[in-house]
Amino acid sequence: MKKLPIGLSSLSTIIQGGYTYVDKTALVHQLATAGQYYFLSRPRRFGKSLLVDTLKELFEGNEPLFQGLAIHPQWDWSARHPVISISFAEGLLQSREQLDNSIRNQLQLNAEKLQLSCANDRDIAACLGEMLRTAYTRHNQRVVVLIDEYDKPILDNLTDAAIAGEMRDGLRNLYSVLKGHDAHLRFVFLTGVSKFSKASIFSGLNNLKDITLDPRYATLCGYTQAELEHCFAERLHDVDLPKLKQWYNGYQWLGEGVYNPFDILLFLDTGKSYRSYWFETGTPTFLLKLLKDGQYYLPELEQFAVQETRLGSFDMDDMPAEVLLFQTGYLTIHETLQMGNQLGFILGYPNLEVKLSLNTHLLSYLTPPVSRAAQISLQLYRLLAKTDMEGLRDTFKRFFAGIPHDWYRNNHLDQYEGYYASLFYAHMVACGANTIPEDVTSVGQIDLTVMVEGSVFVFEFKVVNTDRADGSALAQIKAKGYADKYREEQALWLVGVEFSKQTRNIVGFEWERGDLAVTDASPPDRVH
Structure with a gap:
């Protein structure tokens, strides 16, 4: 029987009809056995959803998917936990009513899968609480709760403060249920792009451990250099590896740097041409506006000093551009500083893809169309190469x-x-x-x-x-x-x-x- 793909965390990815596996399950095992409540922030398209899928299959005891992987001999496959999985990754929710309907629908699907019912399916908090209690009793195992892209309904509406506030309140109503069910919960894992403050979203869920900047899990999502060269060796024989690294590596979360998986997979699957694959999937218009309104000096983005406490989280009424740029993957950690009694970081672009693409979009955003910024940029390299100083000036x-x-x-x-x-x-x-x-x-x-x-x-x-x-x-x-x-x-x-x-x-x-x-x-x- 052919092994099925189980996601980026143990990575199986289809490229040109074949499977390529980057085994991350040693880290998954460490995560699943060392604690109970976790939060991980990573930029979009870094494999968070596939990591959640892997955790789901693991706790449900789907052993055949993990044969041959690092975790297989270490896991108790006889313990099959009920899993409640909620995702906001797909679609665009633009009102509190749409958000609540999405949550109710997903709770209903989870209830059907676990052979449960909810006496009060109109009250989201009451329904989830009842599901946790009855799933624990019926299956005689503590429950696993997985929430993917927990913050997307807020981020999708940041340009409208009122709607974003409604989304925050609706999500807080859902997540607050978790804090009173320790006895029923085996494992809780939330992923997202941004880290909102606990007071803002999680309402007392103080035992949620943030592993975003935990060096032990720095490479949980993404490819290390060694993983890239080993697992994709057959497809990299004609690739300039230093150039590939310059373009797509460089994301740092206080551990070894990693490649964006999305870039590598498209690079290998589309003729090995150097393009801004990841950047082109979502232009950061809201971030461009923050940079413009905040009158940021753009050269500073290559070496931006920020305190660790500032970088850790934010609220809707306090969203500095540099923090959002870091959390969304447009800036990364280049250096760690000891600033008195606290840590600080020097942020900068992770790689050439982001540096080129972000500045190209900033030029268009900071100038009117009549300035022809894009066309002028194309001329400048030629003038510099020829050292045509008069042409440069003019x-x-x-x-x-x-x-x-x-x-x-x-x-x-x-x-x-x-x-x-x-x-x-x-x-x-x-x-x-x-x-x-x-x-x-x-x-x-x-x-x-x-x-x-x-x-x-x-x-x-x-x-x-x-x-x-x-x-x-x-x-x-x-x-x-x-x-x-x-x-x-x-x-x-x-x-x-x-x-x-x-x-x-x-x-x-x-x-x-x-x-x-x-x-x-x-x-x-x-x-x-």
């Missing part, structure tokens, strides 16, 4: 000139000094250049370092209140010796860029070769 001037003054006034962007440098940075990322914002040197920080085909460009940005440049941007690069760390490069360019708040455009764009010896007979290339 292209950016045309870009900023193409943004109507009404756009600034309607969006209050004229009060946001970081807007100009943010768009400059986003263009550099979107065009495919290698960028290092806030590039640390022994004497300070370079605003932006850009590398393209053997050339290094050191940029310093200034915003001036007049319509004239004063040369301070280039002068600061030279005075501070910012470019000294790149003096050995074959082609080094020092570039000072000055933006005018009055004209809302570039008024100063000076450059100078930094890799040439400067003598009276051989002055450096320079344009004012």
Whole structure:
């Protein structure tokens, strides 16, 4: 009998008609035997639903599915637990009535499967409580409750605070039932994208253990480098592994970095072309709005410092963009810091897919269509590769000139000094250049370092209140010796860029070769 697929947690995935297994069941066994109440946050399409399916089959004692896997000899297959499984992964719920109907329907399906009935099926909390008690009594085993994408009804309605609040109240009514049934529960597992505060959603379920940042479970969802190379060896023989890692690896939850499974499976199944498979399944419009409204300085997203307490959870009335970006997978942990008596993290993009795609979408969102941001980004790499500094200057001037003054006034962007440098940075990322914002040197920080085909460009940005440049941007690069760390490069360019708040455009764009010896007979290339 052919083994059936049981999901990403022990991973069996169909690729071109075959099964590929990444066995995660050792971690599943550790999870199922070490505790009782768990919560795991991971971005969309990371295998959370298939992990829940695996737990369901495990506790129901479906032994044939696990033969040959790490957990098989360690599990008591004679203990078959009643499982209540609820999922909000599919569909779009847009009212409290729709949410309650979805919950009632799912409870009814679970009741039929377990041969139970609910005397009061109109009261969700009463019905679930009765099901827990009767399932325990009838099956003589404690109950397992699995809830997948617990937060999706809220996240789907974040743009409407009233509806999102109704969804929160409806979900809290459901989840609050669990806190009084310890004697009837063997295992509770909830997954989602975001972590709302316990007071906001779980209403007293204080024994729910959050394993999102538990290093022991950092690789529970996703592929490690070793798993990728071992399990997909036959399909990777002609793949540039360092490039694959740069594009799709890098997600960190205080343990080993992992690949997004969705990216890898589509990469292998669609001709091994490098595309933004995961990003394209859901453009983060709400997050783009938060970044714009919060006037975030975009280069900071590559090195964003945040306290652990801030990163852990949020409420609907307090949703900082950096926290949502982390929880939804657009930022990840790059470094852990000891900040006094608490931990802090440096966040950044997990990989090239996210960095390129997010900045490309930000350009379109932060500028009107008439600015032709996408087309300009396509030109910039060619200009950088040719070190066409005049072309670079003129292209950016045309870009900023193409943004109507009404756009600034309607969006209050004229009060946001970081807007100009943010768009400059986003263009550099979107065009495919290698960028290092806030590039640390022994004497300070370079605003932006850009590398393209053997050339290094050191940029310093200034915003001036007049319509004239004063040369301070280039002068600061030279005075501070910012470019000294790149003096050995074959082609080094020092570039000072000055933006005018009055004209809302570039008024100063000076450059100078930094890799040439400067003598009276051989002055450096320079344009004012």
